[in-house]
Amino acid sequence: MSQSFGVIGHPIAHSLSPVLFRRAFLELGIDAEMERYDIPPEKLKSFIERVREEKFRGLSVTIPLKDDVMQYLDEIDPVAAEIGAVNTVVNDDGTLKGFNTDWIGATKAVEALTSFKGKTVVILGAGGAAAALVYAARKAGGAVIILNRTIEKAREMADHFHCGYESLDNLMKYPADILINTTSVGMSPNVDETLVPLEYFHSGMTVFDVVYTPLETRLVREANAADCVIVAGYKMLLFQAEKQFELWFGKQAPLKQMEESLLKALG
Numbered sequence: 001m002s003q004s005f006g007v008i009g010h011p012i013a014h015s016l017s018p019v020l021f022r023r024a025f026l027e028l029g030i031d032a033e034m035e036r037y038d039i040p041p042e043k044l045k046s047f048i049e050r051v052r053e054e055k056f057r058g059l060s061v062t063i064p065l066k067d068d069v070m071q072y073l074d075e076i077d078p079v080a081a082e083i084g085a086v087n088t089v090v091n092d093d094g095t096l097k098g099f100n101t102d103w104i105g106a107t108k109a110v111e112a113l114t115s116f117k118g119k120t121v122v123i124l125g126a127g128g129a130a131a132a133l134v135y136a137a138r139k140a141g142g143a144v145i146i147l148n149r150t151i152e153k154a155r156e157m158a159d160h161f162h163c164g165y166e167s168l169d170n171l172m173k174y175p176a177d178i179l180i181n182t183t184s185v186g187m188s189p190n191v192d193e194t195l196v197p198l199e200y201f202h203s204g205m206t207v208f209d210v211v212y213t214p215l216e217t218r219l220v221r222e223a224n225a226a227d228c229v230i231v232a233g234y235k236m237l238l239f240q241a242e243k244q245f246e247l248w249f250g251k252q253a254p255l256k257q258m259e260e261s262l263l264k265a266l267g
């Protein structure tokens with residue numbers, strides 16, 4: 001029988017998870033399907049019941065459900081609990097288990113080019129995406145400072161993860177070895193926006209923008225011109241999916257082919 005997977009969020013039409021996994025299923029001859037499901041938060045409880053009844057094998061969970069979904073699962077991985085977000089559900093013979101693979105994807109994306117260890121890591125934003133990044137950087141030995149427009153949110157996150165925080169207005173006072181934008185600033189259609197003045201960049205700084213539509217954001221373009229090392233934003237999506245695949249199937253994902261399909265979809 002074909003195995004069912006879903007990617008859930010609200011909205012969900014633009015999710016690229018099906019692109020990644022359909023290619024992986026095809027490549028490895030796995031009889032499975034992944035569909036998108038647009039689930040507003042108030043419908044999440046009944047959807048999870050459906051997941052149990054129809055024996056979905058797994059879910060990929062995206063905004064705004066990563067936090068809400070945790071209450072309906074049977075087990076939460078301790079790291080996902082610490083981050084406060086589940087992006088992966090595994091149906092293990094009727095037991096629904098929640099994991100977070102975003103931080104693993106982020107770590108792999110950054111550490112392919114540089115190491116967090118001993119570096120000053122400046123994280124822009126204090127929302128859902130920031131939590132996985134802060135966890136990843138701290139776990140790998142980075143000294144993290146969270147800069148957010150709303151300082152109260154930065155303070156809450158910094159208290160939780162035991163790191164520094166400041167208002168985004170003071171960015172220039174915090175030179176980074178590694179700069180990570182976790183906000184949606186610069187995302188299509190607002191491609192002319194950036195939070196980082198040109199004077200902030202220096203040669204050799206690593207810059208990672210989690211925004212990958214467009215593939216080259218203004219932040220990345222300007223950092224590149226200033227001779228920074230660029231971590232491509234789509235890599236986090238790719239590597240978190242690689243880990244999801246491993247959790248669902250217990251084997252290595254066909255990464256090259258998944259990347260090829262992803263880049264094609266991203267144009």
Ligand code: ATR
Nearest residue numbers: 125126127128129130148149150153182183184185
């Ligand atoms: P996500 O789950 O994608 O991280 P979120 O939880 O809504 O989304 O968080 C969005 C983050 O982007 C927040 O840190 C937000 O700052 P505020 O806490 O001040 O709202 C930040 N953000 C969004 N638009 C921004 C903008 N125009 N300027 C600065 N920060 C912005």
